[in-house]
Amino acid sequence: DAKTTQxxxxxxxxxRAANLPCNHSTISGNEYVxxxxxxxxxxPQYIIHGLKNNETNEMASLIITEDRKSSxxxxxxxTLRDTAVYYCIVRVATGNQGGKLIFGQGTELSxxx
Amino acid sequence: xxGVSQSPSNKVTExxxxxxxxxxxxxxxxxxxxxxxxxxxGLEFLIYFQGNSAPDKSGLPSxxxxxxxxxxxxxxxxxxxxxxxxxxxxxxxxSRQLGTGYxxxxxxxxxxxxx
Numbered sequence: 001d002a003k004t005t006q007x008x009x010x011x012x013x014x015x016r017a018a019n020l021p022c023n024h025s026t027i028s029g030n031e032y033v034x035x036x037x038x039x040x041x042x043x044p045q046y047i048i049h050g051l052k053n054n055e056t057n058e059m060a061s062l063i064i065t066e067d068r069k070s071s072x073x074x075x076x077x078x079t080l081r082d083t084a085v086y087y088c089i090v091r092v093a094t095g096n097q098g099g100k101l102i103f104g105q106g107t108e109l110s111x112x113x
Numbered sequence: 114x115x116g117v118s119q120s121p122s123n124k125v126t127e128x129x130x131x132x133x134x135x136x137x138x139x140x141x142x143x144x145x146x147x148x149x150x151x152x153x154x155g156l157e158f159l160i161y162f163q164g165n166s167a168p169d170k171s172g173l174p175s176x177x178x179x180x181x182x183x184x185x186x187x188x189x190x191x192x193x194x195x196x197x198x199x200x201x202x203x204x205x206x207x208s209r210q211l212g213t214g215y216x217x218x219x220x221x222x223x224x225x226x227x228x
Binding site for chain 2: 034036043044046047049087101103105106
């Protein structure tokens with residue numbers, strides 16, 4: 001079973017920041033938080049991942065709470081092309097315990113003009 | 114190649130027939146994963162391969178499903194005696210190495226329809 005909880009759906013106005021929350025209250029110390037998205041009829045796309053510190057790349061920012069029990073993915077200026085299902089996943093990233101990503105149901109983000 | 118390539122992109126087969134789905138991972142990626150996604154559902158893990166290690170087959174739904182990875186590169190997912198509930202998009206992904214924190218790169222999938 002997925003170890004994360006996300007809202008089923010969210011709306012965001014084009015040009016505004018999209019903030020997608022994720023709860024992972026049972027996360028272990030060696031588990032990373034990963035975010036992927038899946039645009040309709042395509043394979044999932046990697047966005048970002050982090051362990052404890054906040055992370056930023058060209059696609060998004062990831063804010064992880066100090067207790068690591070929740071995180072927020074931020075798309076700073078959402079566009080219509082960001083409409084997709086966003087998956088938050090926790091995964092061990094070292095050693096042979098890792099490997100498979102377990103996807104939950106994700107958040108369906110709709111960016112509206 | 115530049116991305117993960119899957120073939121065929123679409124496959125329609127009759128119930129009871131066997132099918133083979135192919136995945137060409139990104140060159141140099143040592144880890145390879147298979148998932149399936151039924152209509153309107155999330156991704157279901159099936160199996161992954163890492164180098165010469167024994168594959169993790171814990172997600173295969175029945176013994177009708179099997180997968181091979183030859184030469185550490187191309188992988189084939191075989192479904193024997195297909196059933197209608199096998200209809201789904203089968204997605205392959207690869208990553209540089211197990212456990213390094215790199216993201217997976219997914220292919221576009223094979224849409225399997227069992228009639």
